[in-house]
Amino acid sequence: MGLRYWLMKSEPTTFSIDDLCNAPRQTTCWEGVRNYQARNYMRDMAIGDLVLFYHSNADPPAIVGIAEVVKTAYPDPTQFDKKNKYYDPASHPSNPRWEMVDIKFVRKLSRPLSLPELRKERTLKNMLLLQKGSRLSVQPVSREEWEHILSLEQSARPSTSKKRQ
DNA sequence: GCCAACGTTGGC
DNA sequence: GCCAACGTTGGC
Numbered sequence A: 001m002g003l004r005y006w007l008m009k010s011e012p013t014t015f016s017i018d019d020l021c022n023a024p025r026q027t028t029c030w031e032g033v034r035n036y037q038a039r040n041y042m043r044d045m046a047i048g049d050l051v052l053f054y055h056s057n058a059d060p061p062a063i064v065g066i067a068e069v070v071k072t073a074y075p076d077p078t079q080f081d082k083k084n085k086y087y088d089p090a091s092h093p094s095n096p097r098w099e100m101v102d103i104k105f106v107r108k109l110s111r112p113l114s115l116p117e118l119r120k121e122r123t124l125k126n127m128l129l130l131q132k133g134s135r136l137s138v139q140p141v142s143r144e145e146w147e148h149i150l151s152l153e154q155s156a157r158p159s160t161s162k163k164r165q
Numbered sequence B, C: 001g002c003c004a005a006c007g008t009t010g011g012c
Helices: A017-022 A036-044 A115-119 A143-154
Strands: A005-010 A027-029 A050-055 A062-075 A099-114 A138-141
Touching (some): A005 A062, A017 A050, A036 A062, A050 A143, A099 A115, A099 A143, A138 A143
Parallel strands (some): A005 A050
Antiparallel strands (some): A050 A062
């Protein structure tokens, strides 16, 4: 199976792209996912897969960077920690319910690609992120979507392009 | 801060 | 197995 692409959401007040950049070895474990579909997507991840790092609950919400998968799915220890906010009393260590992967910083985008800007792209109209009511925090991105998104990075910010000199 | 959309829980 | 109630996500 070839390289695959993903998008992962994080609230920047909780863990931002800069936090990832400044983390030890620029790597973090993706703890706290408590949604089966998102977990299943993490199980599908392979080392070397590339990830769009998305800031949710931000102003504006935006894709801000790229990371790569450096460790495939393994049990998320926070599910067994009674003091952790991600504690899940229904999950037993002999059969862990929740898993996580490790991702490593690759780079920040040269500029954030905001949700409103992404919505303007007809090529991206089927993107999971842009569907009404979509809340998945871990989701697949097609190769076409990936390439189109990164091509937007090269173009000028729409709001400033009008004052070209 | 509001609230629509969604996922989960639990009574029946 | 249905579905009402509840909790959460996340854009606005």
